[in-house]
Amino acid sequence: TALLYFLNAHEDDATFGPALVSQPLERLHFYDADIESFDETWITKAEDAADMDYEVIRHYFPRSSTDAQITWQITKEGFSMLWPLSVLPWVQQPLGGELCFTRRAVEMLVSDARVMRQSDWGIDTLYTFVCAQHGMSMLEVYVPQGKMHALYGGLRDLFTMLVECFAALQSLQTTPIRADSLHRIPPPPPPPPAPAHKN
Numbered sequence: 001t002a003l004l005y006f007l008n009a010h011e012d013d014a015t016f017g018p019a020l021v022s023q024p025l026e027r028l029h030f031y032d033a034d035i036e037s038f039d040e041t042w043i044t045k046a047e048d049a050a051d052m053d054y055e056v057i058r059h060y061f062p063r064s065s066t067d068a069q070i071t072w073q074i075t076k077e078g079f080s081m082l083w084p085l086s087v088l089p090w091v092q093q094p095l096g097g098e099l100c101f102t103r104r105a106v107e108m109l110v111s112d113a114r115v116m117r118q119s120d121w122g123i124d125t126l127y128t129f130v131c132a133q134h135g136m137s138m139l140e141v142y143v144p145q146g147k148m149h150a151l152y153g154g155l156r157d158l159f160t161m162l163v164e165c166f167a168a169l170q171s172l173q174t175t176p177i178r179a180d181s182l183h184r185i186p187p188p189p190p191p192p193p194a195p196a197h198k199n
Helices: 002-008 038-053 071-080 105-111 113-117 122-135 155-172
Strands: 027-030 054-058 100-101 138-142
Touching: 002 027, 002 105, 027 038, 027 105, 038 054, 038 100, 038 138, 071 155, 105 113, 105 122, 113 122, 122 138, 122 155
Parallel strands: 054 138
Antiparallel strands: 027 100, 054 100
């Protein structure tokens, strides 16, 4: 996986080949390859947060009221019902794949057998849950331009995502979680003024 590759990039490894860097890497970024609204601020905002010693940096952005129904109806609902006193109900984008992890966070994720077994849409649920369970400090950074995908699946893909995200929650439902994790969400800036006319 990308997690193991990141941890071993500074070593000659039978699985991953010769070392690519001379020192252990400190931060791992994940971004979907088809984000059309991606620019350097996604990375710089995450790096700035990591410089403040946050271990998990997530991105959140404006969403249409009809978008992200699996997030709202399955994941956030499940987090709120099962772990109401934890940070989980407050995470803005619990299924967001736009992440930055410190080396310590990656080592913790790799050491968790549940994470390493997960290989479907439920992986984002596991990342979010396990980081909170282990008390990783988390900051969510706001991306005002939103996330526009070049490739977007059909309803059949959403059905698969729904089932796999629900199954991931179900697999965790009796797992205790600490209530003292640090989670910060700086407020988004005010919206721009409404245009007075069309261009």
